[in-house]
Each structure stands twice: as C-alpha cells, then as structure tokens.
Amino acid sequence: MNKPHLIASLLAIAPSFLLAATPILAESPCIFTGRLMDAEHVAFDTNRVASLAAYDASGKKIAAAKTFFRANSRRNYALTVPMASAPVDGAASPGAVVSVEVTEPNGAVWTGVVVDSDATLGGPGSVKEVDIVLAKCTNNAYGLDDSLYDDLYWAWRYSQYYKPGETFDPTKDHDGDGVSTRSEALSGTNPFDSADKLEIVFYKSEKSDSGSGAGENGELAFTASPGRAYSLEAATSLDNPQWEKVEFLNEGSSVPVNYISVPATAGGRTPTVYLLPKRGKQAFYRVKAE
Ligand SMILES: [Ca+2]
Secondary structure: OOOHHHHHHHHHHHHHHHHOOOOOOOOOOEEEEOOEEOOOEEEOOOOOOOEEEEEOOOOOEEEEOOOOOOOOOOOOOEEEEEEOOOOOHHHHHOOEEEEEEEEEEOOOOOEEEEEEOOEEOOOOOEEEEEEEEOOOOOOEOOOHHHHHHHHHHHHOOOOOOOOOOOOOOOOOOOOOOOHHHHHHHHHHHOOOOOOOOOEEEEEEOEOOOOOOOOOOEEEEEEOOOOEEEEEEEEEOOOOOOOEEEEEEEOOOOOOOOOOOOOOOOOOOEEOEEEEEEOOOOEEEEEEEEO
16 A cells, blocks of 8 residues: 555655756766886886876776887876766766876885876866876985985995095096986986997988978987987087977888887897988987986
8 A cells, every 4th residue: 555655755756856966978088198207217118017096086096007118109108087077986077186196116106196287187088198207306416316316326336436535426427438427327327337328329411401302311329228218309509509309210110209219128229210301501419318
C-alpha cells in the first residue's frame, strides 16, 4: 500500500534536481608539454626517467607522465590533463590552476612545482609548452646552485689544479683550456680536464641568399656532452653583439629545429648541424648548452 506514495514523492523531487544540476561535458584534454631539467639544466629522458604528476587546486591528482627522449625534439614530457566543462572529480576545468609534483630518478620529490606563472588551463584541447627547472640557483655570486658549487669545490679540491691557501673561484679557468670552470660546469664539460670543453671544431660558411633563393647551407660541428641539448645563436656583429637564437638543420633532415639533443647513452661525439642560408653580409655563431 505504501508503494504509490513513494513513487509520487520521487516524481516531485526529480524535476527540481534536474533544474539545479549543471550539465558537465567531457572535453578533449589539455596537454602540458615541455622540458624537465635538473638544477644543472640537464634534461631528464628515457635513460634518467623522472615522473611528473599534475594536481588540481584541491590537491587531487589528475594526470601523470614520465620523461622521454625524442630525437630532434627539445620536449621531454607531455602531461595530458583530462578536462571537463565544469569542476568534477578526476578532471580539470578551463581556468583551473595546476601544480606538478616531480619525482627524480634518485627518489627526490619536488612537490607543488607551479609549472608556469599563468599555469591556468586554457580551453580544452589546448597545448601549453612549459619548461621546468628543478632547484633554484641560490649561490647568486656565481650563478650556480649550491649543490653544483659544492660538487665543483670538491672536484677542484682533489684536482691537480688545487693550490693550498687559494680560495676557490669558479670564474677562473682552472685547467687553462680557455673556458671558465663555471661555464664548463654549466655546459656539462669537465672543468679540470683541459681536453674537454664545449667548442666549435669545424665551420664552413654558408653562401648568402641574395634574394634569388639560391643560398647554400653552411656547416658547423661542435663537441657535445651526452645527455645535453644545444641551441645555436647568431649575431651580425661582434661589436656589442645581439645574439639571437636561430633555427638550423640536423643531419639528414630538412625540417628546421631550435635544439639538438644528445642522448645520455651517447659517447663523446661532435654533431654537425647545417646552417640555413642567411641574408645579411656576415654572421657569427655560437653554440649554447641548454
Ligand atoms: Ca676550463
């Protein structure tokens, strides 16, 4: 006898519930992609895998990824964040703030890493490119982070270049190869080995494209360290030079790139890159370790 009453009350409640609810639509995910590096700006990759997890403002984990290596790409991670048109469990909504937790291969965990100052999720299906460098530089005197400074100090202390009573100064060129210890540390070469440094070892000038489209690629080869990425900068003059990042071609490819990555497993090598035809009279190039 009670059943008809129960059905009647459900019918009375249902319409008001439906009116109050916001329809939530699943949307295509927003992808954070970029480059994850340690304090020495060495990128993680498939040989030194770091894990990333994305959290929404309430601390709920909404995405996870691992670093990878891809030839001819500076990117080494892609966090695919599920999206919904309105806040809902397990997905973010447009405009939400995202923080990232990074677990390094050695187990160190970095929590609450804000991936960007405006790391709000844009429209569904959007792609954001965000670099992440772990650990801040705290040794401002030399522009080196404390752990790298410490490593350098002890490497110097036990090197043949140590002189008792001398204060360690990373701006000095201890091994006398023309590159300061600080620069070598940042570019991933050994500051206490005069045979190891980042340098351009071969250069062939490109032919100018005088508007005819008949320019010819130049060539440039440099020493590279495993696990590092390199970019190329050019200036038209060395008198108060304005260095600008330029695109170049990799061996066997006609697609211009900004970076070249050297796998962590690679031995010592000297990659050759091809310079795009320039229009100006002259250009100076420099290789920059990322
Ligand atoms: Ca040196």
